Amino acid sequence: MPQSEVECLRDEVLKLNRIGIALTSVHQLDQLLDLIVREARALTAADAGSLYLREGERLRFAVSQNDTLRQRLGEAGERALFSSFTLPINERSIAGFVASTRRNLNLADVYRLPAGVPFGFNPDFDRRNDYRTVSLLAVPMLDAEERVLGVLQLINATQHGQVIPFHERFEDLVRSLASQAAVAVRNAELTQELKRVHLDTIYRLSVAAEYRDHDTAMHVRRMSHYSAALARRLGYDARRVEQVLYASPMHDVGKIGIPDAILLKPGRLTPEEREVMQQHPEIGSRILSGSDSEILKLSEVVALTHHEKWDGTGYPRRLRGEDIPEVGRIVAVADVFDALSSKRVYKGAMGMDEALSILQKDAGTHFDPRCVSAFLDIRSEVADIAQRYRDPDVKTA
Numbered sequence: 001m002p003q004s005e006v007e008c009l010r011d012e013v014l015k016l017n018r019i020g021i022a023l024t025s026v027h028q029l030d031q032l033l034d035l036i037v038r039e040a041r042a043l044t045a046a047d048a049g050s051l052y053l054r055e056g057e058r059l060r061f062a063v064s065q066n067d068t069l070r071q072r073l074g075e076a077g078e079r080a081l082f083s084s085f086t087l088p089i090n091e092r093s094i095a096g097f098v099a100s101t102r103r104n105l106n107l108a109d110v111y112r113l114p115a116g117v118p119f120g121f122n123p124d125f126d127r128r129n130d131y132r133t134v135s136l137l138a139v140p141m142l143d144a145e146e147r148v149l150g151v152l153q154l155i156n157a158t159q160h161g162q163v164i165p166f167h168e169r170f171e172d173l174v175r176s177l178a179s180q181a182a183v184a185v186r187n188a189e190l191t192q193e194l195k196r197v198h199l200d201t202i203y204r205l206s207v208a209a210e211y212r213d214h215d216t217a218m219h220v221r222r223m224s225h226y227s228a229a230l231a232r233r234l235g236y237d238a239r240r241v242e243q244v245l246y247a248s249p250m251h252d253v254g255k256i257g258i259p260d261a262i263l264l265k266p267g268r269l270t271p272e273e274r275e276v277m278q279q280h281p282e283i284g285s286r287i288l289s290g291s292d293s294e295i296l297k298l299s300e301v302v303a304l305t306h307h308e309k310w311d312g313t314g315y316p317r318r319l320r321g322e323d324i325p326e327v328g329r330i331v332a333v334a335d336v337f338d339a340l341s342s343k344r345v346y347k348g349a350m351g352m353d354e355a356l357s358i359l360q361k362d363a364g365t366h367f368d369p370r371c372v373s374a375f376l377d378i379r380s381e382v383a384d385i386a387q388r389y390r391d392p393d394v395k396t397a
């Protein structure tokens, strides 16, 4: 093998290795799919590329990138062209053929297909967008068990501004990239599923702790989403926002230690009963303490501090101002807002405007003024959350 080819190969192996590392560091599925297409295009100097994901017996068109159209229309214009659709997995389409046979397809010109092939090229996209697809390389995305997870399709290899066919050596290279990508996709899907189950478990346990109380199952969902939205508005990064989302539903878990006679008492509590009731932050923080998990550590703080007040009149520790951990101040706003604006068995719901004006009135006494003003800034998001997680019809007593 000539030296130049050896170097070229070495270079490609190194690139592939780098891509593999990049793929394993992205856990958000949509970002990951985007990265796969971008890296495969960079590797082959392809003008465009797309990715189909398998859903049962169909392929869903999940990503589309196209440099020519981006230059012509801008990034927003390119995105606007994207519309998802599904294809059956059979040999009639290019992607379907690749998924059902697991073979690569390297076509020099999709408008001049070799005679006798079962698939055809669908020119709709080209026609609609005044684009000309010529060369195309499509490979299956196979996971470690050789299952087809999707199809990666690269379009129009370019050299010096000219469209050329994809070089044969790219076939194995892109196929192996697609398989690395398949493993990363499988992991991202698994992570997503684990997170979903985890959050669902947290909600269910939180509801179990509170169920004896008047709160409904939707209260914990709403207040955790309000808390996360507020944290985002205050500048928390995505990871921290997610931790707030997961930690905040457990704020009242300590109510599990409050006797029914007090927790469910319809009338006003006596001072002694109130004292017992006010132990729930400490009980909760004890339940949640001692874990190595970042989320549980945060939820311990939330449980302990969500009834502290900005002016130092809250409980259990009468912390004041910034001595109260910020996450406790965030959850205090979200929790009280939801209690005011949602219907409970013992009271009707207050309108959102009225609930917000109470927060505003109590900013600087009960609440951190910065949290209240950020909460007001996101009122339309708050309204969306309230609508999305609204209670099923609560019977008023």
Ligand SMILES: [Fe+2]
Binding pocket: 251, 252, 280, 306, 307
């Ligand atoms: Fe509480």
